[in-house]
Amino acid sequence: MDPTLEFGAGSTILPQAMKEIRNRRLLTTAVLAERMGMKPRTYEDFESGRGPMSLPRLFLFAEATDSDPFGLILGEIFQSLELAVETTDTKFPMIMIMSFMDFIEKVGVDIAYLDPVLLIEAFKKIFEDIESKGLDRDKFIRRWIEGRKGRISMQDMLARLMKRRKTEY
Template identity: 35%
Template sequence: MRHPPRIVATGKIPIELQPRSRIGNPIFSGASAPCFTKPVDGVLTIQPVQVAARFMDGSPLQDATGRTATLPLVLRAIRRRRGLRSAEVAKAMGLPLRTFQHFESGRGGIDIDRIHRFAEVTDADGYAIMLALDIGSPDFAIHCLDNKAATVMLVALQRFDRGAGANIAKLDPRSIIAIFDRAFDDLTAKAREHEVVLESWMTDTSFTRAYAPPD
């Protein structure tokens, strides 16, 4: 009788291994269906990054092709939102116009230093641009233009790294996901509070009457 491979994982993801006739091809049930390597000496190694992505919403981060395709969408959206022409941004970055156009089109690949220089010139959040490429959301970079939310998050991450140090390795993926979910839910609620206040202000009839033009 052949025994199923032993499971090795860095986190405490609650998964249940169901019987399957082929070793190395088990079925996982529950909230997540983690990726795993081929068994070596009867051991399956779960990939924690893939576990986290699938545990949350089943959407893995973009690959290199996806990031390259997203880059021009992000750069053009930011430049246009700032009301800048290509020639203006190129001059501010110290680049020939054709070189800038090559960069903005994404044909030159992802140049991190140049992306951050672009962010300085356009008063954008360079880290939001980089994250937008990974998560496949040009809108994220636009939403972070003025509040620099991605930079703020990375500063908080830097503080966490300094404070927790080696203890970070002791955290299991499920706990990390739950804590981040709560934090982002709180931020979402905070953003909606502002939206509700704005909508209330715009529909306030007393305000409208007070500033109505005279008959």
């Protein structure tokens, strides 16, 4: 399997998003290169879109910047810089993927028998609930000022998966 992302020539969403996230985190390219185990020039090529855009590198970037790799990927797919950048702190796509992984572990191949209408209705309800209860900017800012709690990262997601697998054996 080739883990290189192929989103089309001339894509600018991922490079722009990575630069914006790096800037929001107040990181230099040299510091981020070091965190990712790269030479500064290699990192600069990666961030600019000139170097290979592989899934392992994208996940490494997300870990090094405490951002959401799935938000970056979805931002590229939907051509939305805002989606890629604004999910950085909430980890919304990562949380969805983690929840989906939990669900798959429970239902397994029976996922094939789910009714699409049920899924549409369920997701519509979930997103309506989030919209009505969760979009409180003042509350978010207060929590942010008090200090971020409950960090969610790729390591956390993988650790949860490994812990579950160990209990299965």
